[in-house]
Amino acid sequence: MGRIVAVTNLKGGIGxxxxxxxxxxGLALKGARVLLVDVDAQGNLxxxxxxxxxxxxxxxxxxxARAADCRTPVRQNLDLIAADATLLxxxxxxxxxPDWPRVLEQALRxxxxxxxxxxxxxxxxxxxxxxxxxxxxxxxxxxxxxxxxAVRGLEMLVVQLSRVKGNAGxxxxxxxxxxxxxxxxxxELLEQLREQYGSLVMDPIRINVRLSESSARGKTIYExxxxxxxxxxxxxxxERLSDLxxxxxxxxxxxxxxxxSSAHPLPATHQPVAPPSAPPPPTPATxxxxxxxxxxxxxxxxxxxxxTCPNCGGPLRRATVAGYRVxxxxxxxxxxxELAGGVRR
Numbered sequence: 001m002g003r004i005v006a007v008t009n010l011k012g013g014i015g016x017x018x019x020x021x022x023x024x025x026g027l028a029l030k031g032a033r034v035l036l037v038d039v040d041a042q043g044n045l046x047x048x049x050x051x052x053x054x055x056x057x058x059x060x061x062x063x064x065a066r067a068a069d070c071r072t073p074v075r076q077n078l079d080l081i082a083a084d085a086t087l088l089x090x091x092x093x094x095x096x097x098p099d100w101p102r103v104l105e106q107a108l109r110x111x112x113x114x115x116x117x118x119x120x121x122x123x124x125x126x127x128x129x130x131x132x133x134x135x136x137x138x139x140x141x142x143x144x145x146x147x148x149x150a151v152r153g154l155e156m157l158v159v160q161l162s163r164v165k166g167n168a169g170x171x172x173x174x175x176x177x178x179x180x181x182x183x184x185x186x187x188e189l190l191e192q193l194r195e196q197y198g199s200l201v202m203d204p205i206r207i208n209v210r211l212s213e214s215s216a217r218g219k220t221i222y223e224x225x226x227x228x229x230x231x232x233x234x235x236x237x238x239e240r241l242s243d244l245x246x247x248x249x250x251x252x253x254x255x256x257x258x259x260x261s262s263a264h265p266l267p268a269t270h271q272p273v274a275p276p277s278a279p280p281p282p283t284p285a286t287x288x289x290x291x292x293x294x295x296x297x298x299x300x301x302x303x304x305x306x307x308t309c310p311n312c313g314g315p316l317r318r319a320t321v322a323g324y325r326v327x328x329x330x331x332x333x334x335x336x337x338e339l340a341g342g343v344r345r
Contacts, residue, residue: 002033003245004108005172006137009144010160011153012124015177017044018144018211019234020121025220028077029276032116035071038083039106040123046082049074050218058086060107062093067107075220077292079115080173081309083298091128100128105136116247126160132163139245144193146176146186146204151193171200172242179204202240205233226337282329 007020017040024034038045038057046053053072059065060081071079094103106327108118120133134140144156153172162168174197180186194201205211206229211227214224221231242248309316309329316334327336 001112002035002118002137003138004105004112004118004120005139006120006122006133007141007143008122008130008133008140008154008157009150010125010157011144014145014150015143015175015205015211016124017048017121018215019175019177020045020119020204021048021215022211022221022230022234023141023237023241024117024119025075025222026235027117027247029222030033030238030242030247032077032247033114034078035111035115035116035118036074036078037104037118037120038081039104039120039129041087041088042081042123043082043084044215045080045121046072046084047217048215049080049220051080051082053080053082056082056084056086057083058090061089061103067111075193076190087129094132095128101131101135104129108136131164134161137170140170141173142181142283143175143177143205144170145217146189146193148185148189151189154193167214172244174201175237178253180207180208180283180344183205203233203236205230205237208233213345273309 007016007023009016020036022038024026028034036045036049043056051072051074053070055065055070055072057070060070061165067081070081072082074080094100097103099106102118112118120137121213122133140161141156144154158168158171161171172213174193176190176193179190190201190204208228208230210225210228211230212248214221214230217224222229222232225231309332312329312332314329314331316329329335
């Protein structure tokens, strides 16, 4: 049974949706089968992934449709059950049901065997659907900015989580976001978080304009700018949580199971590109698992003397980021990228 991971915080504007998109996309690039579920009526997940789904979570929770029929494929290994403003009217209807805390869990139960991870993007308050997400969750991830009000809100969330779940044992990770190492307050508050919550605190996601730009253009950070520090930081988070959850990429030699949403073709803009006829560049050495003290996420960045740029003839360089092998030229900005481990579905 796949893990149901609620990504939540009582405060808005702290990078929840950005974390959901790039963490799930990184796991999908590693070969995990991932489903995203948006329980926020703003519907930011669909916008951040550049899709406009026909059916939404409202159909599954209120109109009685099967959750499987409300999925939209958005990337390889990555599906979405989107949200929109109709969820504002869904919450009062759900609240009148005697089983209201378990409505979301019941809707997702038939899908758990099809996915390794189901990520639920929660809103910025304890609404009926956010409480549903916490009840359904096997794991809880809390993004938080490194600011006084956000740190205080984190303490309140831990108390509420203990009330809902009976204890805070499902809290799996605290992800500091929008971190600016140039400010003393950020550094001091990050240290305070680590003293209070210990190993639950992940390495921070540094402030990076490329992250907001990628969401505005409907792309993951690995698609928009795989060489940015935002991509490197989220790739490190992917590796840390993969290790924590014991997820290992599937062997390429193993036949892949049929995709759970094969009846719905991927949007044309996200169809995989056919490999070039020329032989691929040498595969960089497999990086070690990232820890708090090492950063083997971006590897093989030296010049490849045996490869030259087809545009300007200059030396090509390479990087591997969260499952992407990227070959690029610093002189003319030529770039080619491909999945390092092959496509699973």
